[in-house]
Amino acid sequence: MITLASDFGTPYPAAMKGVLLQRTDARLVDVAHDFPRQDVRTAAFWLREVLPYFPPATHLVVVDPGVGTDRAAIVLRAGDHALVGPDNGVLVPAARRLAGGDEDRLETYVINERALDPADPTTPTDSPTVSSDGEAPRSNTFHGRDVFAPAAGAVHEADIDALASLEWLEPAAIDVDLELPVPALEDDRATGEVMVIDGFGNAITNVPGSYLDGRERVLVDGDRVPVGETFAAVPVGDRLATVGSHGYVELDVNRGRGDEAFGLEPGDRVVLEPDGSGRD
Numbered sequence: 001m002i003t004l005a006s007d008f009g010t011p012y013p014a015a016m017k018g019v020l021l022q023r024t025d026a027r028l029v030d031v032a033h034d035f036p037r038q039d040v041r042t043a044a045f046w047l048r049e050v051l052p053y054f055p056p057a058t059h060l061v062v063v064d065p066g067v068g069t070d071r072a073a074i075v076l077r078a079g080d081h082a083l084v085g086p087d088n089g090v091l092v093p094a095a096r097r098l099a100g101g102d103e104d105r106l107e108t109y110v111i112n113e114r115a116l117d118p119a120d121p122t123t124p125t126d127s128p129t130v131s132s133d134g135e136a137p138r139s140n141t142f143h144g145r146d147v148f149a150p151a152a153g154a155v156h157e158a159d160i161d162a163l164a165s166l167e168w169l170e171p172a173a174i175d176v177d178l179e180l181p182v183p184a185l186e187d188d189r190a191t192g193e194v195m196v197i198d199g200f201g202n203a204i205t206n207v208p209g210s211y212l213d214g215r216e217r218v219l220v221d222g223d224r225v226p227v228g229e230t231f232a233a234v235p236v237g238d239r240l241a242t243v244g245s246h247g248y249v250e251l252d253v254n255r256g257r258g259d260e261a262f263g264l265e266p267g268d269r270v271v272l273e274p275d276g277s278g279r280d
Helices: 012-023 040-053 092-098 143-157 160-165 258-262
Strands: 002-006 028-032 058-062 073-078 081-086 106-111 169-171 184-186 189-197 203-208 217-220 223-226 239-243 248-253 269-274
Touching (some): 002 143, 012 028, 012 143, 040 058, 040 189, 081 143, 160 169, 203 269, 223 239, 239 258
Parallel strands (some): 002 028, 002 058
Antiparallel strands (some): 073 081, 073 106, 184 189, 189 203, 217 269
């Protein structure tokens, strides 16, 4: 299995799939291609939450604001999984979780792009993307097709225990680490931040859901908000705090958008405190 994730929308992922299908008969599974454009942290959060549900696979990830620069292209082995993408931190949180938090189960390789077989051209030879000798040059703007897809196909076909033997992979440390922020928990107060806004408008924080245990209400930045186990715990249109499927506190609205109701965006600071009414 090869999974694909990007901020490309459409139709660019189709070109990556075309390259993969020239090289492997792997099952191709889309994770998402609508990550916020060039938002490495949001993609890293969702990949960390989603990829562990897959069986061993090769994960092709392209959220790459630095495409065409000197940022490296890398392969991370995390246990029985391999992740292929840019060295900008987007792969790191997911890789650590796939490795069970054990750094000894992580291997890092830099892709030698000159030694990697390029994507085979699929366009007529008079296309401007194909050279006179029929080879497709690497684009400075689409490494997803020209670097990462060929690499992912080759990694999938290789023995994961023998990645170091691939001549186009060079063991090396990553340049860009990315550790997602953790909340400050002090007494009964939690100071966190909004990690992402999902498609429903739910504001997902980094505060562990256990903070809501036993509470009927909390103060969210000073405003009293009921706690509910389901969206329907409050009337339609009302705000609530709940625990999302990922295990973190969400700030939501029953059949509405929590980001709008709470006035929150990714990266905003959020302070949760016990309800001061004494009835909590």
